[in-house]
Amino acid sequence: MSGDNPLRLLTGALGREGRRRLVLLGMLTLVGGVAEFASLAALAALFRDWLGGTAADLPRTRLALFAGAVLVAAAVRLLLLAANQRLAFETGHRLLVAVQRRVLARDWQAHAEARSSGPLAAMELVEQWLFSGLMPVLQGASAAVLGAGILIGLLWVDPIAALAAGALLGGLFVLTTLLVRPALHRGSDTLGHDYEARVAAVQDHVGALRELILAGARGVAAERFRAIDRQLADNRTRLAILNGVPRILVESLGLVALALVAAWVAGRPGGLAAALPTLGALALGAQRLLPQLQAVSAAVNSWRATRGVQQRLAAMLAGPDLDGTARPTPLPFTDDIALEDVSFAYQGRAQPVLEGVSLTIRKGERVALVGRSGSGKSTLADLVMGLLAPDRGRLLVDGVALGGGNIEAWQRNVAHVPQAPFLADDSIARNIAFMDDAPDYVRIVQAARQVGLHELISGLPRGYETRVGERGQLLSGGQRQRLALARALYAPAPLLVLDEATSALDPQSEAHVLAALDALQAAGTTLLLIAHRPAILAGCDRLVRLEGGRAVEG
Numbered sequence: 001m002s003g004d005n006p007l008r009l010l011t012g013a014l015g016r017e018g019r020r021r022l023v024l025l026g027m028l029t030l031v032g033g034v035a036e037f038a039s040l041a042a043l044a045a046l047f048r049d050w051l052g053g054t055a056a057d058l059p060r061t062r063l064a065l066f067a068g069a070v071l072v073a074a075a076v077r078l079l080l081l082a083a084n085q086r087l088a089f090e091t092g093h094r095l096l097v098a099v100q101r102r103v104l105a106r107d108w109q110a111h112a113e114a115r116s117s118g119p120l121a122a123m124e125l126v127e128q129w130l131f132s133g134l135m136p137v138l139q140g141a142s143a144a145v146l147g148a149g150i151l152i153g154l155l156w157v158d159p160i161a162a163l164a165a166g167a168l169l170g171g172l173f174v175l176t177t178l179l180v181r182p183a184l185h186r187g188s189d190t191l192g193h194d195y196e197a198r199v200a201a202v203q204d205h206v207g208a209l210r211e212l213i214l215a216g217a218r219g220v221a222a223e224r225f226r227a228i229d230r231q232l233a234d235n236r237t238r239l240a241i242l243n244g245v246p247r248i249l250v251e252s253l254g255l256v257a258l259a260l261v262a263a264w265v266a267g268r269p270g271g272l273a274a275a276l277p278t279l280g281a282l283a284l285g286a287q288r289l290l291p292q293l294q295a296v297s298a299a300v301n302s303w304r305a306t307r308g309v310q311q312r313l314a315a316m317l318a319g320p321d322l323d324g325t326a327r328p329t330p331l332p333f334t335d336d337i338a339l340e341d342v343s344f345a346y347q348g349r350a351q352p353v354l355e356g357v358s359l360t361i362r363k364g365e366r367v368a369l370v371g372r373s374g375s376g377k378s379t380l381a382d383l384v385m386g387l388l389a390p391d392r393g394r395l396l397v398d399g400v401a402l403g404g405g406n407i408e409a410w411q412r413n414v415a416h417v418p419q420a421p422f423l424a425d426d427s428i429a430r431n432i433a434f435m436d437d438a439p440d441y442v443r444i445v446q447a448a449r450q451v452g453l454h455e456l457i458s459g460l461p462r463g464y465e466t467r468v469g470e471r472g473q474l475l476s477g478g479q480r481q482r483l484a485l486a487r488a489l490y491a492p493a494p495l496l497v498l499d500e501a502t503s504a505l506d507p508q509s510e511a512h513v514l515a516a517l518d519a520l521q522a523a524g525t526t527l528l529l530i531a532h533r534p535a536i537l538a539g540c541d542r543l544v545r546l547e548g549g550r551a552v553e554g
């Protein structure tokens with residue numbers, strides 16, 4: 001599912017199963033078209049046989065045929081309704097999953113540079129596309145086939161009248177569509193961005209509420225949001241109206257067109273009596289054909305109205321999909337990690353953060369990275385963890401160069417605790433056993449004890465089942481850090497990277513953490529610490545200082 005062609009987006013989103021369903025839907029639609037044709041033809045035949053007769057002469061077989069054809073047509077419509085809805089929701093589901101898979105497939109740098117409002121807005125975009133784009137299109141496609149069946153029925157009954165009706169209705173459809181086309185294009189192009197802007201604004205409110213309160217800027221934020229949503233609401237209103245106009249025109253002018261054809265038919269030689277079968281077919285045609293025409297018109301215009309949304313979704317789907325293969329076995333790590341002449345610059349920045357850094361970290365060592373703010377400590381740690389790739393130079397683990405295929409295998413050796421760790425809005429236990437579908441409570445408690453959190457957690461009314469709130473906001477900064485450290489201890493990895501992960505700890509908590517680090521090192525874990533606090537630095541085997549993009553010992 002790739003490319004920015006919205007049509008490819010549709011077929012790609014369907015997947016193999018969806019395409020099979022689409023073929024079935026097409027076949028069912030054809031049956032529906034035949035049923036529509038049959039009901040019209042049966043009605044005309046009924047009128048023809050009955051012409052001039054009394055109630056007693058009613059040809060019962062013809063009547064039964066007509067009733068049968070109408071019932072079959074109704075049954076097929078019901079099936080079509082169900083098949084259309086199923087296909088649409090299934091496609092929406094697949095599309096959303098596909099977008100999230102691509103969000104998860106991004107590499108670290110792309111993720112850091114991307115706006116998080118995009119993936120969040122994808123949910124709204126998919127809903128919008130589903131209800132205002134795909135569903136009308138599926139209904140319109142069915143309607144086109146059913147409408148063709150009705151028109152063929154009319155052709156069979158009275159070719160000239162059918163051609164006249166077809167030409168008038170077709171002309172009407174083309175005219176009304178052309179009428180709204182430019183305005184629909186204009187409105188739809190900004191729609192995708194408008195949705196993203198709205199999500200981004202809400203994210204700011206949630207993320208920066210403290211700052212907004214203290215700056216007295218809540219009113220400003222509300223006003224900005226009002227303007228963003230006003231624009232979106234106005235645009236959606238305009239598009240909905242533009243979408244509805246052709247439908248109303250097609251319905252009302254279409255009725256007039258069919259009445260004109262009926263009047264012409266009634267005026268032909270033979271008079272009203274000879275025209276009766278055609279008039280009956282036209283009346284039924286009007287009742288059946290106009291809604292189909294409306295649906296086709298809605299489909300064409302809805303597809304245009306959601307063009308901007310389709311383009312945004314297509315852009316989100318343009319990236320690579322998540323690798324579905326099994327997790328690789330960890331890369332052997334028994335000797336050392338070596339950086340050889342490594343240089344790195346962030347995209348769009350002329351100045352490299354690191355230039356010609358060479359450094360060896362032996363297995364089991366505790367190394368501290370120090371240096372001024374912005375000197376590149378986190379960048380170096382990201383390179384060691386394989387989250388970033390060097391522009392020049394290389395990284396070797398036990399002499400094996402990292403790159404391409406073995407990065408994930410290397411990352412299976414790595415645990416990381418950042419300064420502001422991510423905590424899920426879940427229980428303490430589930431945050432320690434993060435992403436573990438079968439949490440081991442013995443290990444959870446052990447990890448919590450090691451970071452000095454067990455007493456505190458045990459004292460809470462719900463203990464380890466206490467929820468930590470969104471991003472852990474029901475805990476203090478130091479508690480969050482220790483919880484993240486407990487997470488790293490729960491699933492120990494040969495290399496543990498702590499990036500200012502102890503900055504919010506009091507001396508007592510720090511003592512706990514130091515003891516935990518000692519135990520880890522004694523068990524053979526390699527520790528790379530970015531830290532400033534003397535107690536943490538004192539326990540390290542080596543200090544590596546970053547200065548002007550270079551690494552110096554001491």
Ligand SMILES: Nc1ncnc2c1ncn2[C@@H]1O[C@H](COP(=O)(O)OP(=O)(O)OP(=O)(O)O)[C@@H](O)[C@H]1O
Nearest residue numbers: 112113346349353372373374375376377378379380
């Ligand atoms: N994703 C990014 N894109 C562009 N530049 C970045 C990115 N991340 C960091 N930088 C820049 O790279 C430089 C090094 O940043 P880094 O976070 O590695 O420094 P640091 O030594 O860890 O700083 P601190 O001690 O303040 O955390 C900084 O100038 C920073 O602005």
